[in-house]
Ligand code: ADP
């Protein structure tokens with residue numbers, strides 16, 4: 001056995017091997033996913049309590065102070081003159097001196113044997129205590145004392161180092177486990193920190209001024225001062241970001257190195273498309289289209305994300321890419337997260353493509369068995385050039401003759417695996433993903449680290465900004481008046497009801513009742529449509545068609561319209577319970593209007609008194625900038641709320657904070673690039689490679705299994 005393996009084995013020992021850790025403690029730790037000594041060392045505090053303490057020889061009378069020191073004596077006595085009075089006395093010693101503290105109790109309970117024994121176990125001489133209280137001059141001895149301290153707490157810090165520290169770790173906990181237990185355990189484990197090997201190459205540590213791992217670990221738990229705590233945290237946050245971005249970059253590298261067939265179109269189909277389009281492309285659209293065409297012409301697969309605010313015209317970009325692939329003899333899959341959006345894409349694409357003699361079909365969960373069989377066959381024989389669909393495209397029976405390009409719209413609605421799953425339907429096809437939810441740069445680096453990003457940073461000409469107003473139920477009538485006015489002028493309106501997914505049935509009932517109420521009481525003069533996720537596919541199609549053709553000038557809808565739905569004639573959107581949505585989602589919803597040259601309006605209804613909600617709605621009133629809103633959303637709600645980890649594919653971050661540690665993320669990103677440049681295979685850094693796979697096991701770099 002080599003020295004290194006024996007050390008690793010020691011760190012991999014069960015926590016129960018540590019002195020003073022009982023089976024019960026070990027069992028409790030398991031609820032925190034801690035089993036080994038190494039797990040304990042890597043269980044970082046959530047925060048630290050800093051006790052700003054005064055040296056005992058520096059305290060002065062009438063001042064409230066906190067002192068930290070060793071308990072040198074502890075006694076309980078009864079007053080001779082007053083029978084009910086009990087006195088508990090402590091003598092505390094620090095490096096500078098000692099001071100006495102006395103607590104007075106005036107109740108017979110404090111004379112009980114039970115209470116006294118408990119106190120004696122609690123305050124054992126030698127223990128470290130933190131005392132806060134007001135300093136007085138004892139009238140009898142003239143010494144400075146602390147009488148009736150507001151707090152006296154024994155802290156379970158046993159090592160000498162921790163004894164002089166007054167920074168105490170506070171750990172994330174689960175039910176049935178206290179901070180005292182975790183502190184006790186990390187105390188016991190901390191002696192093993194010096195055995196931790198540092199997987200980071202020394203050169204890299206030097207270059208980015210990072211603490212060594214063993215020092216970082218020891219000091220993240222029991223720092224001696226704030227400066228070393230900051231340095232320890234910096235190193236560990238760096239690690240989290242570093243391994244994450246390294247994984248993403250490696251993944252990108254792996255994808256890049258797969259061979260793929262270059263797509264070099266003659267451009268005829270695109271020219272034809274341009275001639276039938278009722279508009280010309282914006283400068284931004286042209287730029288992005290060219291970036292895509294360049295990628296497609298390369299012999300390695302494209303892996304590009306197109307970001308563009310709602311209404312910036314991403315669909316046409318997808319069509320241009322699709323036509324290039326089709327012209328070169330390949331098939332294309334276009335996937336959307338909702339049936340409503342897939343249907344809409346199908347309709348608008350079919351409109352254009354039929355004029356160009358390109359075959360297209362729609363495949364969703366509600367496609368009939370007969371149609372489905374036909375589609376499967378046509379895809380396999382290559383009869384069908386482009387398939388538009390939902391998750392149904394993942395199904396095993398969907399096989400292509402030669403898939404050349406996979407497009408995923410509203411990619412933020414899918415996990416990272418969606419890309420891979422669709423890609424596996426062909427031999428390394430090119431991949432184009434699109435999103436209207438711009439995610440903050442920090443998140444983009446982590447989640448999309450493996451993608452090239454194109455930006456449509458311009459809206460089609462003539463768009464006006466949407467007048468946005470937060471209202472309450474009391475002022476709702478103003479919005480209703482405006483809806484009436486707009487409908488009278490031939491425009492249309494959405495009324496959005498938020499649904500809580502957990503209780504679909506209840507919600508459904510609420511949606512149906514609300515629709516009826518709005519129809520009968522609020523707008524009896526207009527025909528009101530209803531759209532919700534539980535409707536059958538054909539019903540949804542009818543509801544949308546009726547709205548798009550103006551049969552129902554007002555549509556009451558759940559958030560199924562959130563992404564992508566395009567009805568340019570709609571100019572008002574009223575969002576009920578706006579407090580239930582995040583900024584990015586509100587922005588998406590608001591993007592359903594303002595899709596034409598008409599002035600549009602957005603009303604955010606909320607009676608919430610919460611300051612945070614009020615602030616969010618104010619931000620909505622003031623900004624139409626998707627990027628700014630996404631940044632604000634991250635600040636106001638935190639990353640967890642914005643992207644479910646599961647959905648984003650982003651692992652839980654134990655210590656890094658995406659809202660505060662942006663700078664470190666940048667540095668980690670640079671470091672990851674530096675490492676890969678030096679050695680793309682990481683072969684010369686085996687420890688680094690091991691650590692990488694330990695941390696990101698779930699990110700298989702070259703997935704070969706088809707998930708289903
Ligand atoms: P996104 O998917 O980016 O939200 P869409 O692709 O649905 O936006 O486009 C929004 C609307 O703008 C559609 O009605 C589309 O036909 C129209 N549009 C797209 N590009 C242009 C353009 N260059 N000029 C005018 N209208 C455009």
Ligand code: MG
Nearest residue numbers: 314315409564
């Ligand atoms: Mg779209």
